[in-house]
Amino acid sequence: MSRARPLLTAERMRAAEQAAIDGGTSVEQLMERAGAALAEAAFRFAGPLPTLILCGPGNNGGDGYVSARHLAARGVQVRVAALEDSQSNAAKWARSEWAGDVEALSDETKSAPLLIVALFGTGLKRGLDTTINQRLLRLFDEAMIRVACDVPSGAASDSGACLSDVPQFDLTVTFGALKPAHRLYPAMHRCGRVVLADIGIDGSSDWHEIAAPRFPVLEPGGHKYSRGLVHALAGKMPGAIALAAKAAAHSGAGYVRVSTSRPIDGLPSAIVQIDTAEVNDERIGCLLVGPGLGDIPQVLTLALTSHAPKVIDADGITYLGDPERLKGQDAIITPHEGEFKRLFGDIGGTKPERALKAAHRSGAVVVFKGPDTLVASPDGRLGFAPPAPAWLATAGTGDVLSGMIAALRARGMPAFEAASAGVWLHGRAAELAGPGMIADDLAEAIPAAIADL
Numbered sequence: 260m261s262r263a264r265p266l267l268t269a270e271r272m273r274a275a276e277q278a279a280i281d282g283g284t285s286v287e288q289l290m291e292r293a294g295a296a297l298a299e300a301a302f303r304f305a306g307p308l309p310t311l312i313l314c315g316p317g318n319n320g321g322d323g324y325v326s327a328r329h330l331a332a333r334g335v336q337v338r339v340a341a342l343e344d345s346q347s348n349a350a351k352w353a354r355s356e357w358a359g360d361v362e363a364l365s366d367e368t369k370s371a372p373l374l375i376v377a378l379f380g381t382g383l384k385r386g387l388d389t390t391i392n393q394r395l396l397r398l399f400d401e402a403m404i405r406v407a408c409d410v411p412s413g414a415a416s417d418s419g420a421c422l423s424d425v426p427q428f429d430l431t432v433t434f435g436a437l438k439p440a441h442r443l444y445p446a447m448h449r450c451g452r453v454v455l456a457d458i459g460i461d462g463s464s465d466w467h468e469i470a471a472p473r474f475p476v477l478e479p480g481g482h483k484y485s486r487g488l489v490h491a492l493a494g495k496m497p498g499a500i501a502l503a504a505k506a507a508a509h510s511g512a513g514y515v516r517v518s519t520s521r522p523i524d525g526l527p528s529a530i531v532q533i534d535t536a537e538v539n540d541e542r543i544g545c546l547l548v549g550p551g552l553g554d555i556p557q558v559l560t561l562a563l564t565s566h567a568p569k570v571i572d573a574d575g576i577t578y579l580g581d582p583e584r585l586k587g588q589d590a591i592i593t594p595h596e597g598e599f600k601r602l603f604g605d606i607g608g609t610k611p612e613r614a615l616k617a618a619h620r621s622g623a624v625v626v627f628k629g630p631d632t633l634v635a636s637p638d639g640r641l642g643f644a645p646p647a648p649a650w651l652a653t654a655g656t657g658d659v660l661s662g663m664i665a666a667l668r669a670r671g672m673p674a675f676e677a678a679s680a681g682v683w684l685h686g687r688a689a690e691l692a693g694p695g696m697i698a699d700d701l702a703e704a705i706p707a708a709i710a711d712l
């Protein structure tokens with residue numbers, strides 16, 4: 260299982276930095292490691308291209324000065340342009356250690372094939388002033404390869420908002436831990452490839468980027484129930500639950516059963532259709548309700564009488580009405596922004612904060628979908644999905660995801676892990692299915708995504 264990379268907010272990053280300093284590491288040592296890592300990653304990524312480094316007034320700029328020195332030491336032609344004088348002692352030290360000239364960033368500044376931007380990082384307080392941003396964008400256009408130091412300048416580290424026009428970088432080199440901006444929309448799409456450099460601080464966190472899951476092994480002596488029975492409750496629109504059921508089957512559920520008042524055609528024969536919904540069948544590994552439910556809230560009410568683990572999606576979320584109805588339900592809910600708002604109302608804060616508040620309030624694992632999907636657990640764990648293909652935004656992909664999560668839950672994965680694994684596989688299957696995919700192709704691409712693990 261690839262190591263799940265931790266994420267820290269700016270405040271927790273500073274606390275981790277302070278802990279390292281209390282432990283005897285100086286700020287300058289941290290900055291030296293950050294700048295050296297930035298130089299190393301940029302050099303590996305771009306090669307010995309003539310370089311221009313833009314340095315801001317704070318420690319982000321400090322990292323820039325250190326990287327200039329390390330690149331020059333490798334024989335790279337390096338120029339530095341500064342926004343203004345360095346403010347912090349560490350940044351002043353880094354600037355004093357740079358033997359070369361420091362130009363003033365102006366309309367006359369010439370760009371270079373490799374542009375490293377170290378203007379602002381986690382200390383960004385507002386969007387870049389227009390003149391500065393115009394200069395940045397011009398230099399950016401004239402460069403071939405663009406690298407961001409820690410966070411793309413102009414992106415708000417904790418929320419992922421772009422406070423000014425943030426260009427699209429090729430590489431972002433960050434230190435100690437990922438930042439939410441690397442995995443939240445829209446900033447995440449401006450970062451390019453994100454390299455996380457270890458600079459000797461303890462970046463451990465209960466927030467992680469969701470990594471490729473480790474699958475429950477299949478017992479040779481297993482049978483269809485031990486591999487997990489998914490029981491899906493059909494509603495008004497059978498097509499959606501059929502998609503979800505197919506996805507559950509392709510995700511390795513031992514047995515998928517759909518209770519429906521009338522036969523659903525187009526379902527593979529491996530998926531059993533029954534007209535009674537005994538939701539308290541002890542053999543049920545996971546109930547699935549919501550896809551295609553339509554205006555039959557009593558089906559949701561029936562599902563809530565079951566003690567089985569359950570995945571509640573789409574209209575099922577809307578009909579809940581009160582999040583407290585999920586207390587003690589062993590539930591995973593998979594809302595997109597609209598369903599989230601309808602159920603939880605206007606919870607303020609960043610998307611991570613909202614997701615965690617919702618998980619805490621409902622007692623459920625919350626898969627907060629979007630171009631940046633988060634998986635929040637009531638115990639405070641938070642998973643950030645790696646960037647998923649934009650073509651996932653098409654009808655039915657939500658139904659597929661709910662079926663995948665139900666299957667992994669039925670196979671015995673705990674709720675938070677099953678939801679995280681489902682989100683990861685969903686993105687991976689979409690990559691394999693390609694840009695022309697429709698939801699049915701996505702379901703069919705699941706086995707290849709699993710085989711890839």
Ligand SMILES: NC(=O)C1=CN([C@@H]2O[C@H](COP(=O)(O)OP(=O)(O)OC[C@H]3O[C@@H](n4cnc5c(N)ncnc54)[C@H](O)[C@@H]3O)[C@@H](O)[C@H]2O)[C@H](O)CC1
Nearest residue numbers: 276290293317318319379380381382383384385386387409
């Ligand atoms: N945390 C760590 O473990 C390490 C962090 N490093 C680097 O330090 C920066 C954060 O540095 P900081 O000095 O706190 O802030 P910035 O450099 O991001 O911002 C500089 C400074 O600029 C002012 N400012 C903010 N926004 C604007 C604006 N729009 N226009 C003008 N001026 C602005 C504000 O006063 C800020 O204080 C982090 O990103 C890392 O790169 C360490 O070097 C390595 C360890």
Ligand SMILES: [K+]
Nearest residue numbers: 379408410412
């Ligand atoms: K930056």
